[in-house]
Amino acid sequence: MQKNQKPLGIYVHVPFCVHKCAYCDFYSVTDMELMREYTSAVVAHIRSKKKFLKNALVETIYFGGGTPSLLPVAQLERILNAIYSTAAVAPNAEITLEANPGTLTSKNLSAYKKMGINRLSIGLQSADDEELSALSRIHTRAEFENSFMLARMEGFDNINVDLIYALPKQTKAKLFSNIDYVISMNPEHISLYGLTIEPETPFGKNKEILSAIPDEDEQYEMYMSACKRLEECGYFQYEISNFAKKDCGCKHNLKYWMNKEYISFGPAAASFVENTEYTYARDIELYLSNLKNEKAIRQPDEETGETEHVLDEEELETRFVMLHFRLRAGINTGEYQQKFGLSFEKIYEDKLEKYMKDKFIVRTEHGFRLTRRGMLISNTILSDILEF
């Protein structure tokens, strides 16, 4: 890395899906006609950030969605080319594409490989066809298996598989059969998220669904034993919901959790650069029609109307603690001291004592981390520690 270059991650939100899954609150549209215009807009947007990007060394690029694998190969390539021609990209950069099973073919996989994509994140969610249908996913387990095998044949050796637990009517046995199936496929990385009910989704409005979701005790049991099983099978839990084989943690997501800088493109995408947070509005039409006016395409804060937020020292400290506690490595008190000139241990003495006594937090060689029990209720612990 050259002296004046700073490390950066780039996220591109590809907001297209075949249809809207019943539980999903991510921003996406089903109008594929907009794809070409969207690509041109993202390309122009990337180029418009030339002044900022020319001082960066891009270490990770992440195409998330939506369903990025729906975007025609030529359009994906245009976006990637725009990044390469605007910024310096590290030769060993991690370049991830999120994909839905059923949208992957030998042809597009081979093209992805050629253009430099070296990591796939496949959204399986469940290995049970009944559960998949209840989630209104567009694929079956057999289609996932076919996609996964094709990816291996095309030489992808860094693949993540997403799973969701605590699905309506899901038993621990069913979850374990999903997990064991994924382990049998031998991906390098597995993400395991609890189902989050978003009030505005069909799931959130369906009383029958809501009453069929495993209760808190069942969810606790599911999470604890799933994490244990994954670790027994060689998947190290390096974050609350993420498990990886040795050296296969997602470098891009680690940038988020380690409080590093990332810049994003596309509607609904969020950035954190130069201690400033901002998010583009969940509105593709606005993104396409107002691209030249950076402020107009951003989501204004509901209270202040501001389109970006520069974090002060206190907010930076809160952000640091919140994000680092998501990681198994936890808080490095030396790094904390260096960044904020304060003693983490002294500031949070009482709270640390309380949570250590109940085994929600433990000491590490370099500081403190949440235990697995602590990770499961991390939101409660963090809002208590950070008083918000």
Ligand code: SF4
């Ligand atoms: S494919 Fe993914 S992003 Fe699209 S609607 Fe389904 S869950 Fe949401």
